[in-house]
Amino acid sequence: MFYHSTRNKALSVSSAEAIAQGIAADGGLFVPDSVPELREEDFEALKGLSYAERAARLFKLYLTDFTDEELRECTHNAYETGSFETPDVQEITTLADGSMLLELWHGPTCAFKDMALQILPHFLTRSIQKTGIDREVVILTATSGDTGKAALAGFQDVPGTRIMVFYPEDGVSSMQKRQMQTQEGENVRVCAVKGNFDDCQNGVKAIFTDPEMQEALARNGMQFSSANSINWGRLVPQIVYYVSAYVTMLEKGILVPGQRFVLTVPTGNFGNILAAWYAKQMGVPVQHLVCASNINKVLTDFIDTGIYDRNRDFHATVSPSMDILISSNLERLLYHMTGEDDAQIREWFGALKTAGRYEIPAELKNRIQAEFSGSFWDDAATKDMIGKVFAENGYLSDTHTAVGICAARDYTAKSAEKYPMLIASTANPYKFGKAVLEAIGGDTDADEYEILDRLQEKSGMKIPAALADLKTKEVLFRDSVAQDQMPAYVREKLGIQ
C-alpha cells in the first residue's frame, strides 16, 4: 500500500516514509491509496484475540512494509507491558438508557490519545530504520491539552528522538498543565504559547513546512516529524480500536454480525471521528456518525451548511481538548469524498489559509450529511449531562464525553429508527476534575489536588495514580512565547542556527 499527499496525488511514499515525515512537504496529509475491506469472517477471526494481537493483524493491512514480527513487537510494547490499567486496553460500559461508552482512557495519561501515542514511538523508530534515515527525529507537537502529555509520555527517552510540545497558555485544564510541566526525560521540552490551540497548530505547521528551517535541521543531522493526528501513525491505531470495539460487541452478544449501530464522537481536530469513518469504510457496520462539538461549533456548521468558516470568536470551554477552529483531518475526508481531487483540496485549503473559509458544493454536502450529523453543546448543557449521568448511573463522565452523550441522546431522540448507540469516551473525569465536581454538586473552592480527593469521596471512583502522583513532582518547564517567537525558540532549544 502506498500513501499520497492530499494536495498532490502524484506523490507516493511507503507507510514508513509517511510516518517518519508526519506531514507531506507540500503541507498536505498522507492518505492511503485504498481502504482495506473486512468481511464478516475477518471480524470473526479477530474474536478471542487480545487487543495487541488484533491490533497487529489490522496494522498489517495498512503498514504493508512492516513485517508481522515488527508489528507484533510494536503492539506488545505498547499494549502488553502494563501501561494500560485494564488488560483489555479499552472497556465498554453500558448506561441505564442502553447507550454504551467506549472507554479509551485507561492509558498512562488518562485520555484516549494514549491509544495511539503509546505505539507511535515504536512505529516511528522502526520507520526511521526502514527508510534508512540516519538523523535524529524532532517531534514538534501542538496540543489542546491531551496530545501533549500523551506524546511526552510516549517519546520520553526514546533513543534517536527529541520532542517539543507547545500548548495554549490559558487554554488547558490545570491538571493538563501540571501533567506537561512536570514531564521528566532527557529529550523533552514543553512551552506555553500566548494564544489558543489554533495559534499553536499554525505555528507548528509553519515551522514544519519552512524550507529554511528544514535545511537548518538537515545540516545538524535532524529532521522533523509529528505526533499530532496529522501523522498517519496516529490515525491507524485509532481505526483499530473501533474495529476491535465491534468485535468485542459481537463477542459479548451485544450485536449480531452485521448489526448496525450509531457511533458518536466528541470532536476537535476531526482525528478520532475520521478514524471511525475509516473503520466504517472497512466494513464495520456503522449506520451513522454523530460529530459532537462544544460551542466552538465550526464542524456542526460545516456539516449543516457546507461552509467551513473559521472567522469567528474562539471560546474557552470546560472541554478544552475540543476548543479548535481548524479541524485538520477534515482534509483527509474531503480528499476521499471528492474522489481524490487533489487540485480541489489545494484550492479549498489554500482558501482556508488566506481567507479562513471555503465552501463545498451542495452535492458533496449531501453525501457528507448522509454519513455524518453534527450538534453542539455549551458548558451548561455539558455539566447538566455529567450530573444527570451520575444521578442515573452513579457513573462519572468527563466533560468531553458528556458533550458526546448530549449529542448522542439528541440524535437518538430525533431518529425514527433506533439503533444501538456507542459513544467514544475520551478522557478520565479526573483530568477535568473541577468542572466535573461542580457538575455533581460539589464544592470546588479548593486546589486541584483537594478537588481530586473531593471527587473521589463523592463518587467512589478511584483517583488515577498518574494524577495523584503529580502533587509531589517538580515543575520543570515554565517557558512561554508568542506564536511568532516559536521558530526562534525551536532553533535555540535545538542549538541550531
Ligand SMILES: *Cc1c(COP(=O)(O)O)cnc(C)c1O
Ligand atoms: C483530543 C481530544 C478530543 C478531540 O479529538 P480529535 O481527534 O481532535 O477530534 C476529544 N476529547 C478529548 C478528551 C481529547 O483529548
